[in-house]
Amino acid sequence: MGKNNRMVKVLAEMKQDYARLETAPTHTVCQPETIMLPMPDGCRLCTVIHRPIGPGPFPTILMRSCYPDQGAILRLHGEEYSRRGFAFVYQICRGTGRSEGEWQPNVNERADGKACVDWLAEQNWTGSIGFWGNSYLALTGWVIADILPDKVKTLYLTHYGTDRFISAYQCGLFRQDVLTSWAMSNAGFPVSADYQASLRYRPQVEVDEDLWGGRLSWYRDWITNTNRQDIYWNEGFWQLLKEIPAKIKVPIYIGEGWYDHHLGSALEGWKALAEESKKHSVLRIGAWNHFFQPCTAGAPTNHLDNSDIRQAFTWFERILCQDQKPEGCVLTYQINADRWLKQDSYPFNETKTTLFYLDASRIRANAATLGLESAEQTAVATYTFDPENPVPSHGAEAMLATTQAIGSLPQPACGYRDDVLSFVSDPLARPLSILGKIRVVLHVASTADDTAFAIKLMEIKKDGTAYNIRTGITTLAYRQSGNQNRQHYEPGTIVEAIIDCWDISWQLPAGSRLRLDITSSDFPQYAIHSNFAGIWSRQAKTQTARQSLYTGGDTPSRLILPVN
Structure with a gap:
């Protein structure tokens, strides 16, 4: 589908969502007004005002966006809100669209956002204000959430978090389909290079100048700071962002999807939220991707309720118009059960677990045993990992550009590749409800001085079709935790490697089986490991590695499921 056709479809779906709102459009509106709003340094940013006819004051929604090509979406929001009695203001970020200045992601949003919201609060036609944003637009809300004027009563932020390191890395491997693609699309200049060639380019630290046509210092910072403790993540903008949730005072709606690439970071933001805010805030996680699209192919979604337009309008109407504060809660959608559950808190209670052990000695139908x-x-199982022939991502939670690979999707049969080991359980005797972080503990060895081990947990339904539940990956350099510093590995040594997945809520019915695949790549969800030690983006060459997985005896490789 072409870009224009996609936009037509998106706008049509938005209009349908607005038409379903209980609040009908009853107001006559002014012509939209565009102003060039000066920032404290004199740079002027394009700011568009939609409001009903009349003096006000009106409940007011603010958005800030770095995507001027989504102007039609912003205008439609403005039209629909103003027809329902709201003022709606959106601003285009510095250096994008008609806004002046130089585009540099993230770093100007606090000062510019503060100037914008302070100006808005001073207007005599504004009443109570709410900030609304998804993805980068949510970032522009997060970064001013602790310095809001009194008129701002709430924030509604979806699909973004406050811990950038989690959004960028999993145990030393970069989430390439998210952030390399985003860098190419938001470089500040046109990038026409082939996407796959860009992902595979080595050393990746030089891809900007060699293939894209210009140096992106901020991208180089992302791909060279692989340690959680690196100064880059612990000072300046990213440290500031991590500290903000603890200072928020107003109610906040944090919306996420089980298959959105910002889930891990957003959950950290919720955990850090000040109690004053949390007691009136909502965390809601559904079974959708970054674009709010259902993406669980093997599960019913009749009660998914994925209209963010309806959720946002209801939230703002309640707080800004009715002056009501919500009851704080955590709402999670349970996949397969097709129902929403109200949790007491997050992190979820994971004290109860069910363990399944890998056994490489018992083979049947191209799979070993999970018991x-x-x-x-x-027992030991081996395979060869060639970085020049990675396992393609298909069914993933942390992807953006390769949209067809996102979500829970039908999986190939066991034995589909020589470099993928499969372990399958017997049919479950009773239903099993997973809620929380799945963990896999592997005992492994490699001929390389660093390498990767990736997992994919699946449900095999009674008809034999397998659907992925969660994926995960680690490296021998970060084999105990992605929060540690890089460790040395001596080739041939058997070590324990821990792979922690992001949270999930999944109902397994009796009769289903579990399948766990072990391999060494998941591309382009994660950058391909070169099988050399050191920072991934500086590696100029690759080598093959012989991988060994040990099970049973003194090496009890196992799957740990949090159940409720």
């Missing part, structure tokens, strides 16, 4: 007891004898 409830660990085998007495040690």
Whole structure:
């Protein structure tokens, strides 16, 4: 589908969502007004005002966007809100669209956002103000959430978080389909280079100048700071962003999807939220991707309720118009059960677990065994990992550009590749509800001095079709935790590697089986490991590695499920 056709479809769906609102459009509106709003340094930013006819004051919604090509979407929001008695203001970020200045992601949004919201609060036609944003637009809200004028009563922020390191890395491997693609689309100049060639380019730290046509210092910062403790993530803008949730005083709606690439970061933001705010805030997680699209192919979604337009309008109407504060809560959508559950809190209670042990000695139908007891004898399974032939991502939670690979999707049969090991359980005797972070503990060895191990957990339904539940990855350099500094590995040594997945809520019915795949790549969800030690983006060449997975005996490789 072409870009114009996609936009037509998006606008049509938005109009349908607005038409379903209980609040009908009853107001006559003014012609939209565009002003060039001066920032404190004199730079002027394009700011568009939609409001009903009349003096006000009106409940007011503010958005700030770095995507001027989405102007039609912003205008439609403005038209629909103003027809329902709201003022709606959106501003185009510095250096994008008609706004003046130089585009540099993130770093100007606090000062510019503060100037914008302070100006808005001073207007005599504004009443109570709410900030609304999704993705980068949510970032522009997060970054001013602790310095709001009194007129701002709430924020509604979806699909973004406050811990950028989590959004960028999993145990030393970069989330390439998210951030490399975003860098190419938001470089500040046209990038026409082939996407796959850009992802695979080595050393990746030089891809900007060699293939894209200009140096992007901020992208180089992202791809070279692989340690959680690196100064880059712990000072300046990113440290400031991490500190903001604890200072927020107003109610905030944090919306996420189980298959949105910002989920991990957003959950950290919720955990850090000040109690004053949290007692009237809502965390809501559904089974959709970054674009609010249902993406669980093997599960019913009749009660998914993924209209963010309806959720946002209801939230703003309640707080800005009715002056009511919501009751704080955590709402999670349970996949397969097709229902919403209200949780007491987050993090979820993960004290109850069910363990499944890998057994490489028992093979049937191209798969080894996943059982409830660990085998007495040690067994080993091996495969060769060639970085020039990575396992393609298909069914993933942290992707953006390769949209067809996002979500829970039908999976290939066991044995589909020589470099993928599959372990399958017996049919479940009773239903099993997963809620929280899945963990896989592997005992592994490699001929390389650093390499990767990736997992994919699936449900095999009674008809034999497998659907992914969660994926995860680690490297030997970060084998115990992605929060540690890089570790040394001696080739051939058997070590324990821990792979933690993002949270999930999934109902497994009796009769389903579990399948766990082990391999060493998941591309382009994650950058391909070169099989050399060191920072991934500085590696200029690759080598093959012989990988060994040990099970049973003194090496009880296992799957740990949080259940409720």
